[in-house]
Amino acid sequence: MTYPRKHLLAIEGLEPPHIADLLDLAESYALLNRSGKTQRDLLKGRTLINLFFEDSTRTRTSFELAGKRLGADVINMSVSTSSVNKGETLLDTASTLNAMHCDLLVVRHGQSGAPSLLSQKVDAAVINAGDGTHEHPTQALLDALTIRRHKGRLEGLIVAICGDIAHSRVARSNMHLLTTMGSRVRVVGPPTLIPAEAARLGVEVFHDMKAGLAGADVVMMLRLQRERMSGGMVPSAREFFRFYGLDAEKLAHAKPDSIVMHPGPMNRGVEIDSAIADHPTRSVIGEQVEMGVACRMAVLDVLARGLRRNV
Numbered sequence: 225m226t227y228p229r230k231h232l233l234a235i236e237g238l239e240p241p242h243i244a245d246l247l248d249l250a251e252s253y254a255l256l257n258r259s260g261k262t263q264r265d266l267l268k269g270r271t272l273i274n275l276f277f278e279d280s281t282r283t284r285t286s287f288e289l290a291g292k293r294l295g296a297d298v299i300n301m302s303v304s305t306s307s308v309n310k311g312e313t314l315l316d317t318a319s320t321l322n323a324m325h326c327d328l329l330v331v332r333h334g335q336s337g338a339p340s341l342l343s344q345k346v347d348a349a350v351i352n353a354g355d356g357t358h359e360h361p362t363q364a365l366l367d368a369l370t371i372r373r374h375k376g377r378l379e380g381l382i383v384a385i386c387g388d389i390a391h392s393r394v395a396r397s398n399m400h401l402l403t404t405m406g407s408r409v410r411v412v413g414p415p416t417l418i419p420a421e422a423a424r425l426g427v428e429v430f431h432d433m434k435a436g437l438a439g440a441d442v443v444m445m446l447r448l449q450r451e452r453m454s455g456g457m458v459p460s461a462r463e464f465f466r467f468y469g470l471d472a473e474k475l476a477h478a479k480p481d482s483i484v485m486h487p488g489p490m491n492r493g494v495e496i497d498s499a500i501a502d503h504p505t506r507s508v509i510g511e512q513v514e515m516g517v518a519c520r521m522a523v524l525d526v527l528a529r530g531l532r533r534n535v
């Protein structure tokens with residue numbers, strides 16, 4: 225295992241062997257999970273704290289399951305954003321958690337950079353579970369693992385990431401991971417929802433779904449993240465669906481064996497048609513959730529190996 229860091233704060237900066245090793249380990253956990261077995265001795269005596277300043281269903285529960293399947297003591301702390309007094313409170317929280325000798329700290333926060341700031345103040349290994357519009361590294365890992373299971377590789381695949389790219393930490397982590405692993409990444413969306421940095425990240429920009437999806441191996445849809453938008457960046461949900469919502473007609477432009485992904489939570493009828501979301505062969509949305517547990521087990525395993533405190 226070549227993972228070089230104490231924390232997992234971002235995909236940016238990781239190199240192909242680091243990513244490949246994490247995915248290989250996650251694959252072994254996917255098989256373990258399917259077999260119904262656990263490995264409760266691995267994190268026995270370790271404490272994992274889930275510190276969520278933003279809502280979450282999949283990410284929080286899958287970190288909880290991942291920690292428990294490896295034998296850690298898991299504590300969930302949900303903090304409503306309204307009670308958070310930005311930097312000061314965050315650092316106060318950090319020193320409190322540090323005093324509890326937490327080993328692994330999973331953090332979701334509305335401000336980009338919050339997990340990185342915390343990582344400088346605590347002894348625990350910190351995992352970014354989504355920070356503002358910055359990164360969501362474990363989501364990119366689970367997406368990559370799901371793609372690899374279906375396509376056998378990442379290199380050379382055409383991956384179209386569609387919709388609200390600008391506000392999506394999922395898109396940003398995926399752009400870093402997939403370009404690093406040699407995929408050809410396209411971003412597809414209205415000009416208002418494509419970030420200026422897209423060109424720098426080595427991805428192709430499309431404003432038309434049919435052109436963006438042409439020949440794609442993977443179609444990844446994103447939620448319209450209205451909570452992060454200031455002002456009306458899209459006309460209406462109905463208009464958005466007409467131009468950018470994934471339906472059978474638009475999907476017909478991708479490869480016939482292309483897969484459809486969505487990180488959840490989905491807004492059916494806004495960015496994706498129900499018939500596509502529930503498609504028995506094309507949609508891999510359920511498998512993404514399953515791979516989420518496996519990838520988080522792999523990340524907890526790898527970071528725990530680097531912890532100094534003995535248990």
Ligand code: NCD
Binds near residue numbers: 282283363487488
């Ligand atoms: C995403 C997130 O929180 O960034 N959800 C997730 O973790 N599965 C995407 C979203 O909120 O739309």
